[in-house]
Amino acid sequence: MTIAPAGTRTVPFHVPHTAAKQQRYLAEVLESGDLDGNGPYSARAAELLSGITGSPHVLLTPSCTSALEIAALLLDLAPGDEVVMPSFTFAPTASAFALRGAVPVFVDCHPDTLTLDEESLRAALTERTRAIVAVHYAGVACEMDLIRRIADEHGIPVIEDNAHGLGATYRDRPLGGFGALAAQSFHATKNVHCGKGGALLVNDEALVDRATIIRDRGTDRHRYFLGQVDKYRWVDLGSSYILPEVLAALLAAQLEEFDAVQRHRHRLWDTYHRGLADWAAEQGVALPAVPEGRAHSAHLYHLVLPAEEDRSALLDHLRERGVQATIHFQALHTSPAGLRYGRSAPGGCPVSERVADRLVRLPLHTALDDAQAEQVVDALLTFRTGAGAPAGTGPRTRTAGSPRRKDLA
Ligand SMILES: *Cc1c(COP(=O)(O)O)cnc(C)c1O
Numbered sequence: 574m575t576i577a578p579a580g581t582r583t584v585p586f587h588v589p590h591t592a593a594k595q596q597r598y599l600a601e602v603l604e605s606g607d608l609d610g611n612g613p614y615s616a617r618a619a620e621l622l623s624g625i626t627g628s629p630h631v632l633l634t635p636s637c638t639s640a641l642e643i644a645a646l647l648l649d650l651a652p653g654d655e656v657v658m659p660s661f662t663f664a665p666t667a668s669a670f671a672l673r674g675a676v677p678v679f680v681d682c683h684p685d686t687l688t689l690d691e692e693s694l695r696a697a698l699t700e701r702t703r704a705i706v707a708v709h710y711a712g713v714a715c716e717m718d719l720i721r722r723i724a725d726e727h728g729i730p731v732i733e734d735n736a737h738g739l740g741a742t743y744r745d746r747p748l749g750g751f752g753a754l755a756a757q758s759f760h761a762t763k764n765v766h767c768g769k770g771g772a773l774l775v776n777d778e779a780l781v782d783r784a785t786i787i788r789d790r791g792t793d794r795h796r797y798f799l800g801q802v803d804k805y806r807w808v809d810l811g812s813s814y815i816l817p818e819v820l821a822a823l824l825a826a827q828l829e830e831f832d833a834v835q836r837h838r839h840r841l842w843d844t845y846h847r848g849l850a851d852w853a854a855e856q857g858v859a860l861p862a863v864p865e866g867r868a869h870s871a872h873l874y875h876l877v878l879p880a881e882e883d884r885s886a887l888l889d890h891l892r893e894r895g896v897q898a899t900i901h902f903q904a905l906h907t908s909p910a911g912l913r914y915g916r917s918a919p920g921g922c923p924v925s926e927r928v929a930d931r932l933v934r935l936p937l938h939t940a941l942d943d944a945q946a947e948q949v950v951d952a953l954l955t956f957r958t959g960a961g962a963p964a965g966t967g968p969r970t971r972t973a974g975s976p977r978r979k980d981l982a
Pocket of ligand 1 (some may be wrong): 635636637638662665666671735736737757758759769770814
């Protein structure tokens with residue numbers, strides 16, 4: 574058992590960002606007594622989001638999940654309709670559509686960017702396909718030109734699950750502006766947050782009015798406030814999807830610091846990327862790939878290890894050195910609900926399965942300083958994978974003939 578050297582601090586995996594003005598804004602809302610949402614801080618947060626994403630219509634929601642649920646309601650899905658999406662994503666990407674009776678059809682991802690594989694996407698399309706959900710994993714854009722071309726050929730909309738991608742671009746255009754709809758997350762684990770929150774970006778003008786109604790319990794209350802009707806009524810399906818003003822105040826304070834948050838995160842991300850390049854090449858470890866024409870959002874820094882047993886060994890190795898690292902998504906097509914409500918594209922999702930078993934996320938947040946990022950890099954540089962270890966050079970070696978856990982099972 575290795576003990577972290579004296580003087581090193583534990584590096585926590587995640588600490589939610591704290592914005593300088595958040596306490597003041599929260600106090601102001603509480604004093605105002607105007608708590609239910611759609612108030613001045615909601616307007617401020619929506620305006621800031623519009624500025625970052627270029628999206629003209631921003632509806633704040635209690636989560637990214639609820640934004641996806643509004644998107645699913647807007648699609649008027651019927652049982653048996655299909656929505657194509659990556660397998661390597663978070664449960665609500667699929668659940669929001671399955672709730673409407675649609676079948677999530679799971680597509681594989683590229684082994685380098687971990688975003689939607691267009692070949693697999695094409696193979697998944699049928700005459701029942703009603704939408705494509707593009708997830709910009711780690712805030713690296715999907716190949717949007719190709720995906721939009723495929724969607725246009727089939728006359729179906731693209732919906733962006735942009736939970737990771739705020740501030741990222743594809744060919745110099747912000748993510749969140751490519752789909753008819755895009756869902757943002759402000760969960761405490763995201764770059765900026767309000768504990769739990771989200772937004773629906775409505776880029777298709779024709780959907781704005783109905784999205785507003787669905788978010789407000791299926792009523793046309795917004796028309797009443799605009800003086801267009803003298804009483805508001807229940808006019809459509811909907812739910813209670815308006816973000817409370819207290820959380821909007823927290824979100825506004827965070828979004829005002831967005832540029833500084835992003836600068837901090839990018840600096841840490843670059844420290845990892847520079848510091849780990851040679852080691853990763855030697856050890857057969859894949860670092861994040863950001864293709865030409867895409868600028869990422871520094872949401873995650875991840876490593877894909879050559880084998881599953883390398884991952885558990887690495888997590889132990891880092892823990893012993895005071896570094897909290899963790900795994901990420903399990904491929905949805907192999908999950909209990911994924912098997913029950915969805916199906917895989919022809920050819921399956923072998924890359925998603927491989928990556929789910931081998932990926933590690935490193936600490937990346939604004940409470941982390943440069944010295945701690947260097948501590949993380951140093952801890953990694955002393956680790957050897959089974960694939961990369963020249964025998965006897967590292968603290969852990971495995972000779973070619975020794976059995977792997979899978980072979981023993
Ligand atoms: C975080 C996340 C969500 C859900 O966000 P909530 O705001 O917690 O509902 C959806 N999709 C992806 C890819 C996520 O990472």
